[in-house]
Amino acid sequence: MLIPLLLLAAAPVPDCGNAQTQMAMTECAGRDANAADAALNRQYAVTLAATKRQDAAIDRATDKAISYSAALVAAQRAWITFRDAECRSQSMEMRGGSAQPMLVYSCTAALTRARTAQLKQLVSQR
Amino acid sequence: MIALATLLLAAATPTPHPAATPHPKASPTPKATPSPGPLTKAALVELDHAESALAGQWKITNAFMAGKDAQDQKRSHFSYAAALLDSQKAWRTYRAAACRVEGGVHAGDVRQPLIVAQCKTALTNARRLQLKGLMASE
Numbered sequence: 001m002l003i004p005l006l007l008l009a010a011a012p013v014p015d016c017g018n019a020q021t022q023m024a025m026t027e028c029a030g031r032d033a034n035a036a037d038a039a040l041n042r043q044y045a046v047t048l049a050a051t052k053r054q055d056a057a058i059d060r061a062t063d064k065a066i067s068y069s070a071a072l073v074a075a076q077r078a079w080i081t082f083r084d085a086e087c088r089s090q091s092m093e094m095r096g097g098s099a100q101p102m103l104v105y106s107c108t109a110a111l112t113r114a115r116t117a118q119l120k121q122l123v124s125q126r
Numbered sequence: 127m128i129a130l131a132t133l134l135l136a137a138a139t140p141t142p143h144p145a146a147t148p149h150p151k152a153s154p155t156p157k158a159t160p161s162p163g164p165l166t167k168a169a170l171v172e173l174d175h176a177e178s179a180l181a182g183q184w185k186i187t188n189a190f191m192a193g194k195d196a197q198d199q200k201r202s203h204f205s206y207a208a209a210l211l212d213s214q215k216a217w218r219t220y221r222a223a224a225c226r227v228e229g230g231v232h233a234g235d236v237r238q239p240l241i242v243a244q245c246k247t248a249l250t251n252a253r254r255l256q257l258k259g260l261m262a263s264e
Contacts, residue, residue: 051227051230054230068227068230071223071226071227071230072227074223074226075220075223075224075226075227077223078216078219078220078222078223078224079220079223079224081216081219081220082213082216082217082219082220084216085209085212085213085215085216085217086213086216086217086256088209088212088213089206089209089210089212089213089260090260092204092206092209095204118224122227122228125228
């Protein structure tokens with residue numbers, strides 16, 4: 001993951017509203033996926049903080065169940081596993097081809113934005 | 127591709143199912159009772175319907191992917207059907223974990239099973255559309 005990120009950072013920014021080549025389209029999709037990932041990480045931090053505040057109210061003398069924050073961490077790990085498996089499945093059509101990374105990025109961005117909305121909704125429920 | 131991404135985004139967003147039982151948000155928190163109330167029972171029926179619909183779509187999409195495997199001339203070790211199954215297993219684990227968190231918001235509350243059922247129904251309906259979209263994008 002680190003190398004593609006470095007490559008993206010070093011490359012000149014293409015005109016993503018009018019990308020014509022596969023390389024440009026892939027790069028734009030990668031930038032979009034990274035932006036979605038950054039937004040997810042920001043929301044995850046907010047939601048995790050909310051669950052930790054909720055954990056503080058748990059009476060451990062009577063409640064031995066999993067904490068809210070631990071449940072959130074487990075859910076997020078499960079989501080990452082799902083995201084990777086789903087995007088691998090969705091990009092198989094182009095496996096080994098130059099368009100495969102673009103499909104993975106597009107899939108990742110879409111699922112990531114949906115997950116960000118879920119995490120935001122969790123905070124609004126608290 | 128944009129259409130696919132939009133579809134996936136819409137499909138994956140956990141919006142409540144239109145027919146889902148309304149969330150009794152304004153009512154005060156009732157005390158927990160051992161048996162599910164009418165709202166929870168209705169939500170569980172809704173979940174059963176969503177599960178059945180997902181199972182039906184799974185058969186269609188899985189058969190579609192198996193057909194692609196049969197036609198695959200590359201004879202590689204990749205399998206569309208296997209990749210789909212991996213994703214579906216991961217989705218099941220994710221759904222359980224995500225809805226556990228949503229239910230946690232109402233821990234100790236009689237509405238907790240209702241919230242979990244509604245969460246699972248919403249994600250299940252979204253997943254059904256996602257599986258359907260996998261074929262539409264081809």
